[in-house]
Amino acid sequence: MTQRAFPILFITATRIGDAVLSSGLIKFLADQIPNARFTIVSGPLAAPLFAHVPGLDRVIVMEKGKGKGHWFKLWNQVRHRKWGLVVDLRGSGTAYFLRREKRAVWKRNTGEPIHKVVEAAKVLKLEGDPPAPHLYITPDVQALADQLLAPRPGEPAGPILAVGPASNWVGKIWPIERFAQTTQQLLGPGGALAGGRLLILGGPGDGRMVEELRMASARGRYVDLTGKVDLLTAYAALKRADLFIGNDSGLMHIAAAAGVPTIGLFGPSDERRYGPWGSLTKAVRGPRSFEQFLAVDPDLSQAIRHMSDLPVTTVVKAAKALLAEVKAKAVEEDAAEPTVEDAAVTPELQAVVEDAAPAEEAATPEDAIDADRT
Numbered sequence: 599m600t601q602r603a604f605p606i607l608f609i610t611a612t613r614i615g616d617a618v619l620s621s622g623l624i625k626f627l628a629d630q631i632p633n634a635r636f637t638i639v640s641g642p643l644a645a646p647l648f649a650h651v652p653g654l655d656r657v658i659v660m661e662k663g664k665g666k667g668h669w670f671k672l673w674n675q676v677r678h679r680k681w682g683l684v685v686d687l688r689g690s691g692t693a694y695f696l697r698r699e700k701r702a703v704w705k706r707n708t709g710e711p712i713h714k715v716v717e718a719a720k721v722l723k724l725e726g727d728p729p730a731p732h733l734y735i736t737p738d739v740q741a742l743a744d745q746l747l748a749p750r751p752g753e754p755a756g757p758i759l760a761v762g763p764a765s766n767w768v769g770k771i772w773p774i775e776r777f778a779q780t781t782q783q784l785l786g787p788g789g790a791l792a793g794g795r796l797l798i799l800g801g802p803g804d805g806r807m808v809e810e811l812r813m814a815s816a817r818g819r820y821v822d823l824t825g826k827v828d829l830l831t832a833y834a835a836l837k838r839a840d841l842f843i844g845n846d847s848g849l850m851h852i853a854a855a856a857g858v859p860t861i862g863l864f865g866p867s868d869e870r871r872y873g874p875w876g877s878l879t880k881a882v883r884g885p886r887s888f889e890q891f892l893a894v895d896p897d898l899s900q901a902i903r904h905m906s907d908l909p910v911t912t913v914v915k916a917a918k919a920l921l922a923e924v925k926a927k928a929v930e931e932d933a934a935e936p937t938v939e940d941a942a943v944t945p946e947l948q949a950v951v952e953d954a955a956p957a958e959e960a961a962t963p964e965d966a967i968d969a970d971r972t
Contacts, residue, residue, distance in 0.1 A: 601633040604682040605655070607696070610648075611687060612641030612662070613766075614829070614848025618855055619875065620687050620718040621647065622729030627683075627722075628652050634682075639672060644848075646829050650734040687721060711870040723944045731855035731875055735830050743834035747797070747821055757794035759784055760836055760853065762844025763811065764804040769866045769898065770845050772905045772913075774807055778814035779910045780843065780917070785819070790918045797839055799832050799849055800824040841917060845905070846872055854879050859920050861913065865904045866891035878924055882916045884908035 606627060611617045617640060628634055628651070638648045639658045648657050658675060662668055669690055681698040693701035702721045719728030749755045763777045784791045796815050798808050802825035812822055823835065833852050836842060842853035843861045846869075854860040854874035862874040862881045868888045869881035884907035891904055 603635045604631050604633045605635050605637065605679060606631075607637050607639070607676055607681050607684045607693075607698075609639040609684075609686045609688050609690065609692065611644060614644045614647070615846075615851045615872065616687075616714060617641075617644035617647055618731050618733070618848060618851040619714040619872075621731045621733055621855065622715065623685065623687075623718055623722060624648070624651055625732040625734075626724070626729040627685075637676065647733055649830065650736050650739070652734065685721065687718060711868060713873065713875065714871055715875045717871075725944055731851065733830065733833050733852070733855055735834050739830050740834045740837070743827075743831050744838065746823060746827070746831075747835055747838055749795070754793070755795075757791040757840040758797050758838060759791050759794055760797040760799060760839040760842040760844075760858065761811065762799050762842065762847060762849035762853065763808055764800045764849075765845040765847040767898075768901050769895065769904045770847070771903070772845055772863050772908060773903070774810050776908075776910050776913070777843070778811050780913050781811065782814060783910070783914050784841075784917060785815075790921050791840060794819075794840070796820040797835065798822045798824055799827075799835070799844075841921060843913065843917060850874055859924050861916055861920060863905065863908060863913065864888075865908065866895060866898050878920065878927070880916050880920050882908070882913055884912065 608624060610620055624636065624638070635653050635655050636651055637656045637658065638651065638654070639660050640648065642659050642661055645657050645659045648654065658672065660668055660672055669692060673692055673695060677696055679697070681696055682700070684693040684696055684698045684701045686693045686701070686703045689704040689706065693703050704721050707717060715728050715731065747758070759781060761777055761781060763772070763774055765771050781796050783789055785794050785796060786792065796811070796819065798811055798820060800808060804824050808822065808824050812820060823832065827835070829852065832849070833856050836853045836856040836858050839858045841861070842850070842858045843863070844850045844853065845863050846867045850860065850862045851874065854876045857876070859878040860874040860876065860880070862869070862879065864873070864881050864883040865886070866888070869883070873879070873881035884905070886907060892898070895902060895904070
């Protein structure tokens with residue numbers, strides 16, 4: 599007997615990084631509820647991340663407008679359907695005014711800082727290890743990325759060092775000349791990735807920034823995809839990399855989700871909440887703590903190059919240590935198959951999976967929608 603579809607409305611973040619960090623919940627729900635059908639609501643920048651989610655009915659791109667009008671517009675788009683589950687990672691009141699069987703709504707953490715991946719798992723009341731970020735791609739996307747990374751005829755492939763030198767704010771950008779020095783030390787003779795190639799990634803507006811990186815690279819030994827590929831193709835390309843180094847950004851989180859060993863460069867952002875997620879990742883900062891940056895720039899909005907106190911030697915040392923850790927782990931995995939502990943399904947989610955009783959008809963929203971936080 600064919601199971602009836604279980605419709606899930608999943609309201610995720612506006613920013614790319616936050617959307618990536620919560621993406622593991624989609625995989626978790628897809629794995630737990632085989633008949634799940636997803637409608638995903640996202641901001642315009644993050645929306646392309648969800649193009650290949652299994653069981654996808656629709657991606658709704660929600661752009662912020664004046665006041666709370668965008669929330670009422672969203673409600674009008676989704677109110678006609680009875681939802682099995684509404685997951686709202688924006689903390690809005692939307693779920694309270696829809697017909698649904700279950701709802702899971704983000705609430706602001708008022709205690710000690712916790713990582714955004716852990717915070718997302720708490721929305722579904724998951725126990726055990728939180729679902730790691732996960733993005734879905736098709737074989738065609740991976741094939742395109744592999745084609746873009748293919749070495750020239752007669753040239754050895756070698757390892758790939760990927761870098762993401764941009765970010766959404768000048769305060770989080772490590773000086774480009776230091777990226778150049780770091781890549782030269784790692785890819786040059788005697789380096790940890792000697793003889794390898796440089797993969798440069800960034801958005802459409804980052805081309806001029808990375809010019810110095812191209813100039814400093816050995817001729818023909820770099821692949822510059824800055825502004826040339828979409829987010830999922832960048833994700834597929836990163837799956838082939840041996841190491842990623844980048845500023846705290848959405849691209850850094852995409853790299854960590856791709857499983858590439860990741861060095862995240864931090865200064866005026868909190869690695870306790872936004873550090874790259876995964877066992878083979880490291881958050882690296884200079885001598886100042888996040889709180890010291892807050893003291894100088896309380897709103898974290900000034901056009902100050904906060905990252906200037908992070909030296910090249912610190913980043914190179916961290917990269918070498920992480921690569922050594924990767925090799926050690928590979929040896930351990932050859933000796934014994936690793937075991938993975940999945941997140942446990944709580945009774946609350948089990949009730950959703952087992953088709954909980956329908957909720958009462960929802961009311962019309964008035965002024966309860968207040969969710970422009972992420």
